[in-house]
Amino acid sequence: MKAIIFDLDNTLFDHSGCAELALRSWVIGLGITPTEEVVARWFAIEDDCFGRFLSGELTHQGQRRCRLRAFLPVLERPVPEADAELDEIFEGYLTEYRNNWVAYPDARPALEVARSNGWRIGVLTNGNERQQNAKLATIGLADLIDVVCTSEALGVSKPDPLTYHRTCEALGTTPEETLMIGDNLEADVRGAQAAGLAARHLDRAAGQTLLDLL
Incomplete structure (x- = not known):
C-alpha cells in the first residue's frame, strides 16, 4: 500500500458533536429550549437538504437556506422570503459551529x-x-x-x-x-x-x- x-x-x-453543540447554543440564543426532538429534526433536515446539494439540485448556500426553510417552522419562527435574511440567520448557527470545531x-x-x-x-x-x-x-x-x-x-x-x-x-x-x-x-x-x-x-x-x- x-x-x-x-x-x-x-x-x-x-461533525455530529460540533453540530449538536452549535445547534443547542444557537437555539438557546433564540430563546428556545433545544429538546432532543428539536435536535433530531435538525439532523434529519440536514441530511435531506445536504443530499440535495450532493445530487446537484441545490448549491451549497442553497442547502443552508433549505435547512432553515424546513427548520424555522419547527421552532415556530417565521421563514423570511429573502435569501439575504435567511443567510443572516444561518450565520448565527455557523458562528457557533465554527467555534466548536474539533x-x-x-x-x-x-x-x-x-x-x-x-x-x-x-x-x-x-x-x-x-x-x-x-x-x-x-x-x-x-x-x-x-x-x-x-x-x-x-x-x-x-x-x-x-x-x-x-x-x-x-x-x-x-x-x-x-x-x-x-x-x-x-x-x-x-x-x-x-x-x-x-x-x-x-x-x-x-x-x-x-x-x-x-
Missing part, C-alpha cells in the same frame, strides 16, 4: 502513523471546498495531509467511482495501492471497494478508533 484516504466529517472531524482525539495520531509508514495521505469529503479545508486547518491536521479532494471541486460526490479515482490520481497512486477509511458504509467503504480500493469501515458507535484500522 502506498497511500491512504480518509473521510473528513465524523471520521477525522467530529478533531477526534485519535485523528492526529492516526495520520502520524500513516506518515511514519511512508504513505501518502489524502482526504476525500463530500462538501464545500473552502469550509472543508478551513476545518482541517483549524483542527490542526492540514500539515499532515498531502491532498484534499471535495465533491464541490471534483464535480461529483461519493460514492461515484470518479471521486476515488481522481483522489488516487492526485496522490500519484493506483486504486489497488490505496486504502480508504471512513464512517459511512456506503460512501466510504462500498463505494471505494467498487472503485477498486481497499476500504475499512470506522464504527465509532461500537467504540472503534482509527488506530484500530491501521
Whole structure:
C-alpha cells in the first residue's frame, strides 16, 4: 500500500458533536429550549437538504437556506422570503459551529502513523471546498495531509467511482495501492471497494478508533 484516504466529517472531524453543540447554543440564543426532538429534526433536515446539494439540485448556500426553510417552522419562527435574511440567520448557527470545531482525539495520531509508514495521505469529503479545508486547518491536521479532494471541486460526490479515482490520481497512486477509511458504509467503504480500493469501515458507535484500522 502506498497511500491512504480518509473521510473528513465524523471520521477525522467530529461533525455530529460540533453540530449538536452549535445547534443547542444557537437555539438557546433564540430563546428556545433545544429538546432532543428539536435536535433530531435538525439532523434529519440536514441530511435531506445536504443530499440535495450532493445530487446537484441545490448549491451549497442553497442547502443552508433549505435547512432553515424546513427548520424555522419547527421552532415556530417565521421563514423570511429573502435569501439575504435567511443567510443572516444561518450565520448565527455557523458562528457557533465554527467555534466548536474539533478533531477526534485519535485523528492526529492516526495520520502520524500513516506518515511514519511512508504513505501518502489524502482526504476525500463530500462538501464545500473552502469550509472543508478551513476545518482541517483549524483542527490542526492540514500539515499532515498531502491532498484534499471535495465533491464541490471534483464535480461529483461519493460514492461515484470518479471521486476515488481522481483522489488516487492526485496522490500519484493506483486504486489497488490505496486504502480508504471512513464512517459511512456506503460512501466510504462500498463505494471505494467498487472503485477498486481497499476500504475499512470506522464504527465509532461500537467504540472503534482509527488506530484500530491501521
